[in-house]
Structure formats: C-alpha cells, structure tokens
Amino acid sequence: MPPVDFTSQTTIVTGASSGIGAAFARALAKRGSDVVLVARRLDRLQGLANELEREHGVRATPIALDLSGRGAGQVLAGEVAARGLTVTGLVNNAGFGTDGPFHEEDPARLQDEIAVDVANLVDISRAFIEPLRLAGRGILVNVASMAAYAPAPDMAVYAACKAFVLSFTEALWYESRSSGLRVLSLAPGLTRTEFFDDLASGAYNGSYQTPEQVVDTGLRSLDRGNRQPSVVSGRVNTIAAGAGRFFTRRRGVIISGQFGARSRNAPAAAPALAARGRADR
Numbered sequence: 001m002p003p004v005d006f007t008s009q010t011t012i013v014t015g016a017s018s019g020i021g022a023a024f025a026r027a028l029a030k031r032g033s034d035v036v037l038v039a040r041r042l043d044r045l046q047g048l049a050n051e052l053e054r055e056h057g058v059r060a061t062p063i064a065l066d067l068s069g070r071g072a073g074q075v076l077a078g079e080v081a082a083r084g085l086t087v088t089g090l091v092n093n094a095g096f097g098t099d100g101p102f103h104e105e106d107p108a109r110l111q112d113e114i115a116v117d118v119a120n121l122v123d124i125s126r127a128f129i130e131p132l133r134l135a136g137r138g139i140l141v142n143v144a145s146m147a148a149y150a151p152a153p154d155m156a157v158y159a160a161c162k163a164f165v166l167s168f169t170e171a172l173w174y175e176s177r178s179s180g181l182r183v184l185s186l187a188p189g190l191t192r193t194e195f196f197d198d199l200a201s202g203a204y205n206g207s208y209q210t211p212e213q214v215v216d217t218g219l220r221s222l223d224r225g226n227r228q229p230s231v232v233s234g235r236v237n238t239i240a241a242g243a244g245r246f247f248t249r250r251r252g253v254i255i256s257g258q259f260g261a262r263s264r265n266a267p268a269a270a271p272a273l274a275a276r277g278r279a280d281r
Contacts, residue, residue, distance in 0.1 A: 001225030004182065007032035009138055010059075010087050012080070014067065014124065015094030017044035019193030020143060023211035024091050025052060025060070027219060034059040036080060036087065039094065040066050061085065067094050068112040072120040073127030089138030090128050092121045097147075097158035110157050117161035122168065129172070136180030139222050142169040146189040146232065149241040153257035162187075166230060173229035185230035186218040189237035209234055 011028050015021035016037035025035050029052040037045045037060060045062030052060040063079050065072060080087055095117045098105055121142060132138055145158075148166040152159035169185035176183050190208045217233040232238040 001227075003223035004031075004139060004219075005137070006089075009089055010034040010036065010085055011089035011091065011138065012036040012038060012076070012087055012124075012128070013091045013093060014038040015143075016048065017041045019093075020188065020191065020211045020214055021091070021093040022048055023215045024093060024141075024218075027212075027215050028089075028091075029056040029058045029060065032056075032058065033089065034085075035061070036085060037062045038065050038067075038076065040064060067120045067124075068115045069120075070115070071123060073123030073125070076124055077127040086135075087128055087131060087138075088135040089140070090124070090132060091139070091141045091143070092124060093141075093143040095121075095143065095161075097155060099155050099158070101154060102156045105157070113157055114161060117158070118164050121165060125168075125172070129176075132181050133176060133179040138181060140169075140172065140176070140181055140183045141218055141222070142185050144169070144185045144187045144230070146187055146237050146241060148185075148187055149232075150244050151253045153253065170229040173226065177226055182222045182226050183229065184218060184222055186214070186221075187230065187232045187237070187241065188214040189232070189234050189240075191233075207234075207236065 006028055009032070011033045013021050013025045013028070013035055016025050016035075017039035021039065025037055025048060029035055035049075035052060035058065037049055039045055042062060042064035045064065049060035049062045052058055061083055063076065065076060065079070069075075096113060097117075098109055098113055125140065125142070129140070132140055142165050144165040145162040147155060147159040148162035150159070166185050166187070169183060173183040173185075188209065190206045191214055192208050192210055214233045217231060221228065221231040232241045
C-alpha cells in the first residue's frame, strides 16, 4: 500500500496550539495537507496558521473552541461547514490529565477531563467519520497514551480515559478497513509538551521524546497502510506496553502503582497536576 498522499487533502488537528498537535500540523502541512487548527487559544492558532501558509503554501484555518463543552463535534462541524471546507482527515489530539489520589481530586476538573479526553473525542469522531470514510484517502488518528495499557494509581481517571481511546480506536480501525480511511491509535510515553511543563520541575523521571518523534511514529505507521490499529511511540515504551500480558491483573496494577511512585521525585508533584494539569483543548 503506498504512503498517504496528503496533497489536496484537509485535515483537522485538535489541540493544535502546541506540543504534539502543533507537530502534527507542521508535519501534515509539510506533506501538502491543508489543516484546520482547533484549540482554545486563538492567538497561538493564528500564529501557527500564518507560519504554515508562509512556509508550505497550504491553507491553514484556525478555529478557537473549548473542547470541555458539550456537543463539540456538531459545533466544530458547523464551523468547518461555514468556511466551505471539505475534511478528509482528523487527528484527535486534544486532552489533559490530572494526577493525585482520586479521593483528593476536584470533581469538576474530573468532569472536564472526561469531556475532553473521551466524550468530545467520540463526538468529534462521530461528526466527521462519514465524510472521512466517503473520502477514503485520509487518516483518523486518536492520540492515546502509554497510560492506556495499564491501570495507573494516582492517575486513575486519565489512564481510564486513554484506555477507552485505545479500545474505541481499534474498533473503528476494524470497521473502516475496507473504506480506504487509515485509522490509528497513537500512544506517546513521556513527551516534552505543556502537559509536563505544568508539573513541578523534574516531577517525572524517564526518557522523554519530542513531539516530532511521536508524530513521526504515527505517520510512518499510517504510511504502511491499515496494517495495525495502534502503535506505541518509542522502543522502550513499546516493550513496557506489552509487558502487561505476562502478569495477572492484580500484579499488573501493583507494578504500575510502584513504578509511578518511583518515577516522581518530588512529593508535591501529584497535587501540582491535579490543580494545574492541562493541555490544548
């Protein structure tokens, strides 16, 4: 199967104002795709849109939208239609996480987390899946996480959200196999984005990838065709994600909890993200 031809395509990227979303937008524009940039911060989106149009000659359309609100899919579809755009691809990257013991977390913050990471990812996917399937030449990427592959004590809701994204996307991959649409769940590990910038300095130990490395993993997988429904970015992360099959569920969650505790080197790190953790949405 040939690599994806992005010329004459239009791809939506949510969470596009920084991090993995901005890296996706740059990579897609470099390969010839027009892009629709979605996040809350219009000033950042406009700056990125100007850069992409100047450097790659594509059309870049910024749309400011808070994805914690209800019905984001229909709102976004209406904004896209009002601009006369025909969308052939979608990257659902917007999301954020909270960190800390579940019984200490802010209930309203958890509702926003579920809305952004799960409910509106589904809503946006549903709003665009039919035109994407009819176009039959683009991509649908849902950005999950390493956290999708095991329960994560002290990140209970975030890991559960990403486990949903993984399962949901793999099912869409199967349903879309004959349509020409390439579907992929992309799972980053530790990545140098604002997600971790909001933590206390050095709060998580480990080997960090760049957003560009994560995006490259996703695009290389898509270029090989619909051969696999999900991919983990990074060799060490891939090994870690697959290790769970060798343990019982009980042992797996114990190991996950112990590993998470060791990876944080500052006691204040957990409440720090519960209070401030966010990403582009």
